[in-house]
Amino acid sequence: MDMNRTKRNVNAFGMYFTRHLRLVGNAIKHSTIAAKISMVIFGFAHFLRLQFLRGVALLAGEVGLLYVIFGFGWQYLSKMGTLGTSMGGYNPDGTISYGDNSFFILLYGILAVLAIFALIVLWCINIVDNYNCEKKLSEGRTLPRNIDDWRNLFDKNFAQTILTIPVLGIFVFTVIPIIFMICIAFTNYDKDHTPPAALFTWVGLENFKKIFDFGGMGLGSTFFRVLGWTLIWALFATFLNYFLGMAVAILINRKGIKFKRLWRTILVTTIAVPQIVSLLYIGKLFAADGLINLFLKNQGLITNPIPFWTNANYARVLIIIINLWVGIPYMMLIATGLLLNIPADLYESARIDGASAFQMFRKITLPYMMFVTGPFLLTSYIGNLNNFNVIYLLNSGQPKSMSLVNGAGSTDLLVTWLYTVTVTNNDYKTAAVIGIMVFLVTSVISLIVYGMLPSIKNEEGFQ
Amino acid sequence: MMSRKQKIGNALAYIVLVIISFIWLFPFVGLVLQSFRSYKLEPGGMVGYLVPKHFSLDSYIYLFSGESQFPKWYMNTMIIALCVSAGVTVISICVAYALSRFRFPGRQFLMKTWLVLGMFPGFLTMICLYFLLKIMGLTQAGAIPGLILVGVASSGMSYYVSKGYFDTIPLSLDEAARIDGASRAQIMFHMILPLSKPVIIYTALVAFMGPWCDYIFASYIAFGHSASYNVAIALRNWVWTNDYQGFFTRFCAAGIIVAVPVTVLFMFLQKYYVEGITGGAVKG
Numbered sequence: 001m002d003m004n005r006t007k008r009n010v011n012a013f014g015m016y017f018t019r020h021l022r023l024v025g026n027a028i029k030h031s032t033i034a035a036k037i038s039m040v041i042f043g044f045a046h047f048l049r050l051q052f053l054r055g056v057a058l059l060a061g062e063v064g065l066l067y068v069i070f071g072f073g074w075q076y077l078s079k080m081g082t083l084g085t086s087m088g089g090y091n092p093d094g095t096i097s098y099g100d101n102s103f104f105i106l107l108y109g110i111l112a113v114l115a116i117f118a119l120i121v122l123w124c125i126n127i128v129d130n131y132n133c134e135k136k137l138s139e140g141r142t143l144p145r146n147i148d149d150w151r152n153l154f155d156k157n158f159a160q161t162i163l164t165i166p167v168l169g170i171f172v173f174t175v176i177p178i179i180f181m182i183c184i185a186f187t188n189y190d191k192d193h194t195p196p197a198a199l200f201t202w203v204g205l206e207n208f209k210k211i212f213d214f215g216g217m218g219l220g221s222t223f224f225r226v227l228g229w230t231l232i233w234a235l236f237a238t239f240l241n242y243f244l245g246m247a248v249a250i251l252i253n254r255k256g257i258k259f260k261r262l263w264r265t266i267l268v269t270t271i272a273v274p275q276i277v278s279l280l281y282i283g284k285l286f287a288a289d290g291l292i293n294l295f296l297k298n299q300g301l302i303t304n305p306i307p308f309w310t311n312a313n314y315a316r317v318l319i320i321i322i323n324l325w326v327g328i329p330y331m332m333l334i335a336t337g338l339l340l341n342i343p344a345d346l347y348e349s350a351r352i353d354g355a356s357a358f359q360m361f362r363k364i365t366l367p368y369m370m371f372v373t374g375p376f377l378l379t380s381y382i383g384n385l386n387n388f389n390v391i392y393l394l395n396s397g398q399p400k401s402m403s404l405v406n407g408a409g410s411t412d413l414l415v416t417w418l419y420t421v422t423v424t425n426n427d428y429k430t431a432a433v434i435g436i437m438v439f440l441v442t443s444v445i446s447l448i449v450y451g452m453l454p455s456i457k458n459e460e461g462f463q
Numbered sequence: 464m465m466s467r468k469q470k471i472g473n474a475l476a477y478i479v480l481v482i483i484s485f486i487w488l489f490p491f492v493g494l495v496l497q498s499f500r501s502y503k504l505e506p507g508g509m510v511g512y513l514v515p516k517h518f519s520l521d522s523y524i525y526l527f528s529g530e531s532q533f534p535k536w537y538m539n540t541m542i543i544a545l546c547v548s549a550g551v552t553v554i555s556i557c558v559a560y561a562l563s564r565f566r567f568p569g570r571q572f573l574m575k576t577w578l579v580l581g582m583f584p585g586f587l588t589m590i591c592l593y594f595l596l597k598i599m600g601l602t603q604a605g606a607i608p609g610l611i612l613v614g615v616a617s618s619g620m621s622y623y624v625s626k627g628y629f630d631t632i633p634l635s636l637d638e639a640a641r642i643d644g645a646s647r648a649q650i651m652f653h654m655i656l657p658l659s660k661p662v663i664i665y666t667a668l669v670a671f672m673g674p675w676c677d678y679i680f681a682s683y684i685a686f687g688h689s690a691s692y693n694v695a696i697a698l699r700n701w702v703w704t705n706d707y708q709g710f711f712t713r714f715c716a717a718g719i720i721v722a723v724p725v726t727v728l729f730m731f732l733q734k735y736y737v738e739g740i741t742g743g744a745v746k747g
Contacts, residue, residue: 103594154648159565162557162651166619167573169554173616174580177588177595251480256473265730266484269491272729274675276695277718280702282490284509284711291493294511325487330740337741376744386584389676393699415584423683428590435587442582 024124027131035130042122045130049137053149058126065119073112080109083187084199101195106187110179185432194426207433219430222404227441229316230413234384236320237327238377244324245331246339246369250361252332253339264336267329275326279393282322283309309395312410319411323390334376335369342368374453381449382442386415406430414438494722498522498715507709522716532689533697533717540693540721543610544674550615551670552663559625560651564637577620589683596684606684606691613680614673624743628662629655665739668732675725694721 031039038044042062046055069077079085084100133143144152153161185207187193193200214220252263270278285291286308293305309315342364350360370377391397397412397420404410406427407420414434422431496513502521526533562570592613596602601609632655640650656663678695685691698717701710729736 107591107594151646155646158647158651159561159567161648163561163573163619166554166558169616170577170580170619173592173595173613174588174620177591178580178583180591181587248483251476254473254476256469257476257480263480263484265733266487268730268733269726270487271736272726272733273491273722274672274725276676276678276698277494277722278490280698280714281494281718284702285490285493287509290509291511291513294509298511329487333737334741334744337737338745372745382582388586388679392679415586418584419586419589419679422586422589431590432587435584438584438587439582443579446582 020124023128027127030131030134031127032130032134035127035134038126038130039123042126046133049133049143051133051143051146051149053146054129058122061122062119065115065122068115069112069119073108073115076105076108077112079105083201084195087199099196100199102187102189102193102200103195106183107180110176110183114176181432181435184428185436187429189428189432190430191426203429207429210430211433211437219406222406222408223434223437225404226408226412226414226417227437229411230385231441233316233320233413234381234387237323237384237387237390238381240320240324241327241331242373242377242380245328246335246365248328249332249335249339250365253336264332267332270326270329271333275389275393279322279326279390282325283394286318310399312399312401315395315399315411319391319394322394323387326390334373338369338372339365341372378446378449378453382446385413385442385445386438387413388415388419391416392419414441494715494718497712498719500712500715502709502712507713508711522712523720525713526716526720531697531713532692533694533720535690536692536694536697537720539607539691540675540695543607543614543677543693544671546611547614547674548667548671550611551618551621552667554615554618555622555666556625556656556659556663558619559622559629560655562622563626563629564634564651564655565647581620586679589680592680593683602684603686603688604691606681606688609684610674610677610681610693613684614670614677618670624739625659625662625666627742627745628659632658661735661738662742664732664735668729668736669739672725672729675721 027035032045034045034048038046038058041059043055043058046052046058079100083102083105086099136143186202186204187200188203188206189200192198210217211219211223248267251257252260257263287293288305288307288310293302293308296302297305307314308318346364347360350364355363391411391413395411397409397416399411400407400409404412406417407425408417409420412420415438418431418434418438421427421434493513496515499518499520500507500510500515500522501517501519502525503519504517505515507522525531561567562574593602596605596609596613599605599609601612636654637647637650640654641647645653674693676695677693678699681693682696682699685693685696694717698714698721701714701717704710
């Protein structure tokens, strides 16, 4: 089914592409002299038609992109193949000579490539718009005046107007960095190859091989152990929170329980207090010299501190438990609202039929909750795979283990390991590979689970 | 009348609720009590008892006496949080509004691309972002505008909750206003946004709370330049430095100073928060 969908998407994209190609071809064939000049000087024909607003926009776009490409992009683009060859250093006469900087070659190279694409697209828009305007004129219709173009920004094209800045922001601060980091995964950029002191270069699939290499130098066993714990952690963190949070919500909703608001507010405090305060404090509660160990010692109950954070299994269980403290209030809030939506007569008739409380939960509450919160469960599982704060603030992925390499600890998730690899070990190439693996794991799980969700399979189930 | 069974059930429920309340409040009570422990008369580190033997404001005095740059860091964080909150609200509301209200070519493409982009872990791009900011001069001394920029720039991708909210406002309202001659921009600003106060407050609140916890990017971008630190860096450094023995009570005091305004604000706007996350959970 998914194969078909992908195929359909590819086909749709192909059709979209060829249709536009044909439009552009047609426009070129029928272009006037002014339109031909504006293939070089964007917006030229628009100026002749007194469409200054469009003309200025096109020309400004062209100048900006040409500046990126030829102003500084070109010199870097030409070195993209090697990512630089000349090392900087001191000349014999004592002056410093600046060599190539692989980092900027790659970054500006990517920028230049994207600018070239943008220029081509702008060129096509320019030509097609010229063609459309000329066609309108030849049919005796009037062209939109500048004031109309301006008004349309707030009316007909309002969606595009309010999307421009957000899309640009995402492009510069998310898309370009991700393209850059994907490229880094195919280089040898690490602490021994850090510009400007050294160069890095393309190494093909070397880093990916290392992630699947179970030999002495490979990262295979570390990677799969961290991945395994990540998946297990997310499973526990999601479902334990889900069911216990729902249980707490049902408990507070129970008929005859007073001060409902009070109980809820107490739990909600966890969400209100910044995690950096609460989790750091709780992490220290369980430290070897923390409140709990010292208290037990003072009472004479233990002689040696309980190794909450230094024993791998203790640490893992404790993290899952503390995460309940973090997660139950969220789920309680969500469940409280949803439980009220279940028609009360469903329960009433079940009670008349003699159903027990547990049976009602299993046959009415749970199916309903699973139905409406299916997508939420998926997103919270994905969120937990990448739950950086809880692990990092509590114990930073400790304890370290001899059997794990590259700075990984026993409670490290892939993302916290990614952080250690980047910041502590400066092993950027491996970090990039881990990041890509996280992406693959996330998207595969999303695709599989999404198809299985009851609300997707059967949209009208509870209507 | 309540049956005997129901009474026992309720009694059990109360016992469980009291235990839950104890567990959930314990860390906060501990934090408050330990922040008042006297630094002069008692150890300043972690101890085995909860209630201080000598109450004092020593740790609070340390924070504001000029011995540390805490007031500066606090202001930094406040500025970042306010700007990020304003910026994120504008950007993500715009995106949500456009995607909910309009059908235009490329809409599906945008939504799918952002979904895919969202599956990359955020910290992957940390080094690249650092250098992008460095080119613009927004690291170290310029870290505060840099952090605001990073916080706001990609917020368009988190439009789900607001879009879900806009989807529930009937399109017939827009159509009626269009017949009366209103432009699409006027409809947004004069009609739909005033109706969307809850989701706007939710977005602003969540965005405001984020920067208080931002240790990772802040410590990376402000690296080595203590005037640009935020409270998260201070809190984590104090609790994890090797001589945290002296800094533990200061950490507690700083934690209280950080937590109180955020918590109070949250409690005031709780209603909107609950609406937001419940709506978000159902729409997915």
